[in-house]
Amino acid sequence: MTTILAYDIGGTTIKCGLFDQAGTLLKQWSLKTNRKAQGSGILKDLATDIKAHVKPADLIGIGIGVPGPVLGTTVSKAVNLGWQNVDVKAELERLLGFNTTIFVENDADVAAYGEFAMHQSSMRSMALLTLGTGIGGGIILNGDILRGTHGVGGEVGHFVMGEGLACNCGQNGCLETFSSATGVSRHTEKFINEGVPSTLKPDQLNAKLIFEAAKQGDQAALKSVDQAAVYLAQAIGYVNTALDLERVLIGGGLAEAGDFLLDKIRTHYRHHVFPLIKDLPIEKATLGNDAGIYGCAWVVKQHG
Amino acid sequence: MTTILAYDIGGTTIKCGLFDQAGTLLKQWSLKTNRKAQGSGILKDLATDIKAHVKPADLIGIGIGVPGPVLGTTVSKAVNLGWQNVDVKAELERLLGFNTTIFVENDADVAAYGEFAMHQSSMRSMALLTLGTGIGGGIILNGDILRGTHGVGGEVGHFVMGEGLACNCGQNGCLETFSSATGVSRHTEKFINEGVPSTLKPDQLNAKLIFEAAKQGDQAALKSVDQAAVYLAQAIGYVNTALDLERVLIGGGLAEAGDFLLDKIRTHYRHHVFPLIKDLPIEKATLGNDAGIYGCAWVVKQHG
Numbered sequence: 001m002t003t004i005l006a007y008d009i010g011g012t013t014i015k016c017g018l019f020d021q022a023g024t025l026l027k028q029w030s031l032k033t034n035r036k037a038q039g040s041g042i043l044k045d046l047a048t049d050i051k052a053h054v055k056p057a058d059l060i061g062i063g064i065g066v067p068g069p070v071l072g073t074t075v076s077k078a079v080n081l082g083w084q085n086v087d088v089k090a091e092l093e094r095l096l097g098f099n100t101t102i103f104v105e106n107d108a109d110v111a112a113y114g115e116f117a118m119h120q121s122s123m124r125s126m127a128l129l130t131l132g133t134g135i136g137g138g139i140i141l142n143g144d145i146l147r148g149t150h151g152v153g154g155e156v157g158h159f160v161m162g163e164g165l166a167c168n169c170g171q172n173g174c175l176e177t178f179s180s181a182t183g184v185s186r187h188t189e190k191f192i193n194e195g196v197p198s199t200l201k202p203d204q205l206n207a208k209l210i211f212e213a214a215k216q217g218d219q220a221a222l223k224s225v226d227q228a229a230v231y232l233a234q235a236i237g238y239v240n241t242a243l244d245l246e247r248v249l250i251g252g253g254l255a256e257a258g259d260f261l262l263d264k265i266r267t268h269y270r271h272h273v274f275p276l277i278k279d280l281p282i283e284k285a286t287l288g289n290d291a292g293i294y295g296c297a298w299v300v301k302q303h304g
Numbered sequence: 305m306t307t308i309l310a311y312d313i314g315g316t317t318i319k320c321g322l323f324d325q326a327g328t329l330l331k332q333w334s335l336k337t338n339r340k341a342q343g344s345g346i347l348k349d350l351a352t353d354i355k356a357h358v359k360p361a362d363l364i365g366i367g368i369g370v371p372g373p374v375l376g377t378t379v380s381k382a383v384n385l386g387w388q389n390v391d392v393k394a395e396l397e398r399l400l401g402f403n404t405t406i407f408v409e410n411d412a413d414v415a416a417y418g419e420f421a422m423h424q425s426s427m428r429s430m431a432l433l434t435l436g437t438g439i440g441g442g443i444i445l446n447g448d449i450l451r452g453t454h455g456v457g458g459e460v461g462h463f464v465m466g467e468g469l470a471c472n473c474g475q476n477g478c479l480e481t482f483s484s485a486t487g488v489s490r491h492t493e494k495f496i497n498e499g500v501p502s503t504l505k506p507d508q509l510n511a512k513l514i515f516e517a518a519k520q521g522d523q524a525a526l527k528s529v530d531q532a533a534v535y536l537a538q539a540i541g542y543v544n545t546a547l548d549l550e551r552v553l554i555g556g557g558l559a560e561a562g563d564f565l566l567d568k569i570r571t572h573y574r575h576h577v578f579p580l581i582k583d584l585p586i587e588k589a590t591l592g593n594d595a596g597i598y599g600c601a602w603v604v605k606q607h608g
Contacts, residue, residue, distance in 0.1 A: 148548020238542040244452020274462045
């Protein structure tokens with residue numbers, strides 16, 4: 001057996017990777033996510049793709065990341081796919097016509113595990129916060145994904161930080177309403193509408209423009225970015241006071257702002273935590289959008 | 305080998321227990337904590353006590369809880385004992401004149417492990433918050449203590465919740481400045497001095513009086529208790545959104561207020577977290593001050 005397949009299923013595309021037994025990425029491609037009919041075609045597309053890429057006898061296993069909580073191999077709910085209580089392994093094996101090693105994990109968890117695999121050496125614990133449309137959170141403890149009782153472990157994006165805007169999860173003021181790309185845009189617009197001076201047009205905002213403006217001293221942009229950084233630092237403080245990790249990584253689109261954002265987070269963090277853990281390294285993630293497929297492959301490699 | 309010894313070292317007393325190999329408590333007693341000369345007599349007292357209670361040949365092992373962060377068997381700092389970088393196992397074996405199995409753990413961690421051992425059955429994860437002079441926090445994951453990189457794991461009492469009073473750790477607004485027995489007293493006094501109506505005398509406050517007054521509708525007392533409950537609920541929300549535990553237990557003096565406090569925490573908690581984890585059981589701890597010695601014994605039993 002020589003081949004590991006990895007599928008990181010998102011609401012728009014499925015990122016795919018073919019790895020050798022050592023976990024080296026040999027080939028990557030992507031599929032369109034077919035969300036029609038409650039996403040009932042997604043696993044059919046995967047089965048076809050698997051058969052096209054590998055003979056059963058060569059397959060070490062398949063790692064699959066999904067945007068929702070996972071218990072065992074069952075996805076309890078993935079709103080962006082239209083899934084509810086889908087046993088991915090059972091359904092995929094039925095479609096494939098053979099049984100094989102299949103691991104199913106939350107997408108933020110495999111992204112964290114992918115970054116962990118790349119940073120390895122002697123590291124045993126870390127968290128990855130991915131700042132995109134929302135905030136994905138994955139935690140690695142003792143070298144393994146922290147899954148939790150209901151598959152919710154690591155959902156740092158849903159820390160309720162204070163009075164704030166409505167979140168997709170049904171709560172208000174979740175971390176991702178402040179500190180995701182969407183959150184930074186929504187708050188910049190809010191601040192402009194409240195009269196905070198700005199050169200930006202409230203109907204033409206995106207995170208890239210806002211960070212550029214903030215670096216130039218634009219008041220509304222800076223207020224929103226500072227707020228995002230303070231809440232991120234506070235949330236990292238809670239995670240690390242509870243878990244005492246070795247490292248926290250920041251990924252996703254907002255991490256592209258680099259040290260401008262990271263330094264704000266680091267400064268606020270070190271002045272607002274227990275002295276013994278103030279030197280936590282907070283660093284930029286390195287794998288970008290590929291973190292998920294690396295993590296999927298690594299789960300198969302370590303546990304398969 | 306038939307005997308496990310347990311010592312839970314506090315700033316005033318050392319709680320001691322003698323257990324059989326099954327983890328049953330056969331005898332318990334206490335020693336005065338000798339804090340003179342940077343606590344250099346504490347381990348001498350322990351060595352004398354150990355020799356008085358068990359023959360080396362009968363000893364399975366010794367579990368020791370200490371009020372500070374622990375790495376391996378070394379206490380990096382325990383302010384209440386005057387200790388700094390004390391390798392408890394090495395020093396105690398020198399004093400005993402023989403080597404044996406010795407585990408050293410943070411006191412809040414062994415308290416959590418003791419409660420865990422009693423609740424066991426199929427449970428794998430929980431947290432214990434002990435509301436006393438401060439707030440002790442211990443987390444159990446995958447059936448073991450979450451120790452963390454610097455032995456700080458589980459220090460939920462030092463979550464920085466917002467602008468607030470000074471904390472012993474050097475920060476401001478830590479959870480324990482709001483929600484410990486001391487925190488509730490300090491805030492009730494503050495509210496009375498700010499003019500919130502109350503029948504209580506600000507110079508004669510304690511947590512018991514405050515909870516009795518709060519139950520009768522005393523405004524300053526109720527405001528302080530409600531605030532303590534809201535911050536506890538928020539902190540439990542962060543812990544559980546990150547860790548997705550099976551259960552959270554509340555212990556310590558304030559837990560004696562029972563459902564009056566617990567119901568406030570439960571109500572606020574379930575309205576301020578991710579829907580999938582809103583049904584987390586939040587319950588009163590059962591072992592009281594004995595939790596620590598049970599946890600010490602259990603660590604030896606499970607790992608010894």
